[in-house]
Amino acid sequence: MSPHDRQEQDDLDALGEKIRRSKDRHGRERMDGARHASPLGVAFRIMTELVVAVMAAVLAGWGLDSYFGTWPWMLLVFTPLGMAAGVLNVLRAAKALDDADFGQTASGDSARRKNNDAWTKDDEKDR
Numbered sequence: 001m002s003p004h005d006r007q008e009q010d011d012l013d014a015l016g017e018k019i020r021r022s023k024d025r026h027g028r029e030r031m032d033g034a035r036h037a038s039p040l041g042v043a044f045r046i047m048t049e050l051v052v053a054v055m056a057a058v059l060a061g062w063g064l065d066s067y068f069g070t071w072p073w074m075l076l077v078f079t080p081l082g083m084a085a086g087v088l089n090v091l092r093a094a095k096a097l098d099d100a101d102f103g104q105t106a107s108g109d110s111a112r113r114k115n116n117d118a119w120t121k122d123d124e125k126d127r
Contacts, residue, residue: 037097046093050086057082 061078
């Protein structure tokens with residue numbers, strides 16, 4: 001390996017390390033942003049997830065119906081698919097917000113659920 005090749009390899013390694021640090025930093029910032037999101041912003045995001053999925057499916061169904069001349073069959077097929085996709089997007093967004101708010105434990109349970117279980121056990125001891 002020539003000195004020039006060695007220098008290029010060192011430069012690539014340094015660049016790779018900078019990229020890893022940047023990804024780590026931006027990942028944390030993204031989670032912090034979700035943790036401190038306003039309720040109105042969360043509501044608009046969830047509403048937008050649902051509406052856009054349904055609108056995209058309806059437009060796709062309408063466009064395919066116009067193209068193939070199968071009115072209203074593609075629209076009837078794509079509309080429920082868009083609704084299902086919208087609901088799945090809303091569920092994913094809600095889960096991401098829940099994970100950002102309460103953190104994930106090593107077992108995959110949310111910290112809130114573990115805290116509620118502990119509260120229930122303490123509550124039973126008092127009885």
